[in-house]
Amino acid sequence: MQFNKQLMPLLLGIALVLPGLTQLQAAAAVDANRLINADQEPGNWLAHGRDYTEQRFSPLTQINKQTVADLGLSWSYGFDSTRGLEATPLVIDGMLYVTGSWNVVYAFDAVTGELKWQFDPQVDRGVVGPKLCCDAVNRGVAAWQGKLYTGTLDGRLIALDAETGKQLWSSQTTDNDQAYSITGAPRIVKGKVMIGNGGAEFGVRGYFSAYDADSGKMLWRFYTVPDDPAKETNPTLIEASKTWSGEWWTLGGGGTAWDSMAYDPDLDLLYVGIGNGSPWNREIRSNGEGDNLFLSSIVAVRPDTGEYVWHYQTTPGEEWDYTATQHMILADLEVKGKLRKVLMQAPKNGLFYVLDRATGEFISAENYVAVNWTDGVDPTTGRPNIKPEARYSTAGKPFLAQPSPFGGHNWQPMSFNPDTGLVYLPTREMAFPYIPDDNYEVKSLTVNLGVSLLAATMPEDPAVRKAIKAATKGRLVAWDPVAQKEAWGIDMPVPWNGGTLSTAGGLVFQGNGQGNLVAYDAANGKPLWSYHGQTGMVAPPISYRVNGEQYVAIMAGWGGAVPLVVGPLVSEALTTNTNRLLVFKLGGKATLPELKVTAKALNPPSANASAETVAEGKAIYHTYCSSCHGDGAVSGGVLPDLRYASQHTFDYWEAIVVNGLKQGNGMAAFGSVISVDQADAVKAYVIKRAHDELTAQQATQ
Template identity: 80%
Template sequence: MRFSKQLLPLMLGALCVMPLMSKVQAAANVDGNRISHADKEPGNWMSHGRDYSEQRFSPLAQINKDTVSDLGLSWSYKFDSTRGLEATPLVIDGTLYVTGNWSVVYAFDAVTGELKWTFDPRINKGDVGPKLCCDAVNRGVAAWDGKIFVGTLDGRLIAIDAETGQQQWSTQTTEKGKYYSITGAPRVVKGKVLIGNGGAEFGVRGYFSAYDADSGKMLWRFYTVPDNPANETDPTMIEISKTWSGEWWKLGGGGTAWDSMAYDPELDLLYVGIGNGSPWNRELRSEGKGDNLFLSSIVAVRPDTGEYVWHYQTTPGEEWDYTATQHMILADIKLNGKTRKVIMQAPKNGFFYVLDRQTGEFISAENYVTVNWADGIDAKTGRPDIKPEARYSTAAKAFLALPSPFGGHNWQPMSFNPNTGLVYLPTREMAFPYIADGDFKAKDLAVNLGVSLLAASMPEDPAVRKAVKAATKGRLVAWDPVAQKEVWGVDMPVPWNGGTLSTAGDLLFQGNAKGNFVAYDAKTGEQKWSFFSQTGIVAAPMTYSVNGEQYVAVMAGWGGAVPLVVGELVSEAVKTNTNRLLVFKLGGDKALPVLNVKPRQLSLPEMTASVEDVEQGKALYHTYCGGCHGDGAVSGGVVPDLRYASADTFGFWEAIVVNGLKAKNGMASFKSVLSVEQADAIKAYVIKRGYDQQRALAAANDSK
């Protein structure tokens, strides 16, 4: 074959370029082999917990306890929305993928911070907002074969082209009209996208499902509680229905799988954490009888088919919102001279569990916070010794429980450092008075608990509220899972802080409610470095490297369940509604803009309502409003504090509350459940609480 003189240089040039082209990776070209062998490319963070084990430990060590003092801000991105940020970013071959609130997805250049694309699923905020128990949050995306997957607040699972940000497919995973939502991050195993959902507080039946990553077609679904036995055909569901009584299916049952998953490729087992009962009150849900499987359980299934393999229930007969959806970690640890394949979890109920992950066999459990609902866990059966008085649903008086429904540990991920052998988890000491609701009914636009939220609300007496706050605290705990004891801990003034990241650099990273992003010595707990983020942090950090340079990233944005519900207990948090993605590196020299927070002003109308109207408004407020605007009308800083509402807000109260004037912002119309007169009663209560605040501020000034 002969070539012309003109073609020869072109062909030689092409041959020189070909090796370079072969090294270019397609965007998010992730598969199971890459995730399973993540340690071979430690610069990437390709799955929610870095790899399938969910250890959240990075082998990167350029940033270590000797160099961390030189850590500085490399770049940041400010988000428009002011709701909570809970996501863990993924970084794959130089691109960072993350979710903000309202299920919006972002892709950035991981080195420069340049925004590559944004995908907005366009949530109908007015419709979806009231169906969320715990803020308009999302905990992250999954990546597989050039696609980014996100679960949305309205129950969709969406595949996005990782290069362009264009939607590839969308599947509705939940039944429209029911109060389901998705806040958790998907996982992808063997080409199947796995997703659960939330909504147990509103009376739904839980499940998790697998979808084909290429097409979005549902491949299987695993229900976590049984249906009406007359309709059941699944052998597993028929068997567990024996642990239920009455007509639970009419109230939903609960058991939503709203967050944690892990996968063992060697055992080919998928582990899913299951949530609370619906309603909470077991007397209403199941005639006060039975373990009510699979509530508050870890369930192991085959990822190809959803076939049940084993389960372990952390809280039999659950009725305290003690979910087992909290982060699960897979590790191989030495116990009694033998290496065991274990799964570890610190669920809401206050006990730290170590189980055999092949069989579900109970190995050990000890309380990591103060626990008073049980006397311990039986070493032989693995069942808690539940105190009779803790069964509030049949008791004549309230039970003041530790932990509270917010858990000794909640969704904020913990991490495991195989070098120290320690698990690092954010904990809280927090009590809650469980009182059975004597006038229970499934309420539209209100939580379906069977517990009196009004009776459980904090007293309005400032001195009592102050005492309750003083008894509530957070703590960062380094836990030895072998000895089942705390090795070191750091007290936190606010009980709602961020997840953790541990690294081979002997460091532990955590953000907190005071707005500080902190690096600790992983062995001793000594603080080595801190950065003020200008807002409370609840998300977990991650780390990655590009071109040999290591970065640490964290989503900084105050929000979530505790700030929404019990604002008084997080009053010391930094809550400026200044939400950012922060990325650090050694020698980083960027600075955040100067924080300019204007002091709030009370603008209260004249108090003209009767005492009876105010009391009616108080009851209605705690039924319909307190879950977002806070107990006692004290906001935790995520959504507006109604005591400080403007004259316009008070003037347009009926238009907002009844007619949905601000539905586009997430404030739905309550026309279906509230009359104008009832909305006015709520306003009267809010105004009264505003005057309470005015007097408290005046008293504080007089004492100075």
């Protein structure tokens, strides 16, 4: 058989128009070369932060300051779940992959929105629900050589066939007898899947691990907190144990790596953000002593072996839930006339850090929100000067701290535009009273913090609540990391808003708690375009291109920590429980169904319980219930507001709370920790709060 030379020009043409014929044969055919050279295919969004730098900067320019006014909805997809949506979609060769609530994975045609497949890992919601501090969320998948990888709320790492959604392997990465969970997106480095976990509030020991991408076999594990010194064998952790005191290992210690990672292929360093202490109270955790490594640190390791290289601790002796798990960005910046390879992070503690990413050397740090726990960072040592009164566990009195445990910046990703040199950062101003729990004891089915949530609950006086709310706000900040100062900023009434996307078109995109996706001028913050998505948004947008057309996509669904815990502070948020994937393009003409919101009826049963019973119910509620149903029984719109519960709910209260009638919705059975009488006391407290609201509404009318 002879080769037909006349076909050669045709074959060459196909190769030029559709580069990489092997990519046409396999979905998600991502490898190291594609990830390292992601800028050569700017139409794809190959990894969590688009590429290894995690800059979340799209080089696409079709949608720009001049054309963005013509941006319209191209297609949307509605999800069944009403829990939070936090995922970053991946777009690879015309396919869009994303996770929804409860770890369901979806694959769509990125142009038409056609659902190709979905995979439900069947998380046991009744078992997992009480182990989650911050909603049934997930931040996305990773892709590698035809496979997708996702972490689940019950601690599994799962590999899927990207073409079909079929499960290829599953590895249990956590001990199911402990309150571990996974909400972060995996990262892939050199054929290894990197994954951490959460659960520090519940009393676990943190770690992150590497798994073989083909087989699911664990290759190495890095513990972030040392074990009992009598048992510890790792030289790095033996050294770290010198920064601890007491018997911290009996309480877990914390230090979970629940979100951010980044990788520098030139330096061959994997950077991992480490979380808070467990319990928060350092007096309980470590006799009030020591830096407690590697809590609230950035740790650099070798991805092949997990070998420790360097660390930088943002909050020594952390006891405010000031995690360093927030988004990290790698960039090359000119600092004092010298080009530096830097790592940038704005952790919860309110300081924006610039570090040398090769050595961990401290370069600079300044506060990006109001901060009162420190009066600055020593420029020589890089250590914050922590005020004595901030050490509430040993100072002998409560401390009203800024930022709060929700952070000046939380998990919502920031982005960096190399053209403007600015980082676009979602922030919040919020305070919190740290009051030691004098009656601390480890409890199951609840958080174990060492601070009193009952004493820290918001006052029930409406006027006081209004004043607290007025002092709480969100803000989008454009931060100059070289000058370490704000270039511009925009105040927002809701303190819980979405991550950002910056583009070569001179734009910054952000969804917000009021339900709007907004495009701002990256140079000055001027709003140029807005779309009402019918629900509060907390996820970060992405941008991609298929067949020469640029798109912007965002997961629109209200949820996360602040809406669950402090409902009174997010009353301006749009809380419709309408969850969608929204995709936009220039000239898009699609529309959303009309939003129909039914007013909630407030018709509580008679309030006949004694003041003593109500007080008992309040204490139990703020031990077991407030982390999901809100401070003072005021919901933030993710889960039901119990004050508005139906008569049916009150009639079946014992069956729901004690026996787990609604475990399928994530509402666990609490019969192992509270009695029927105690459940009735909680009901009495909720009914009392319903009558408080009814009285307030009548007074307003």
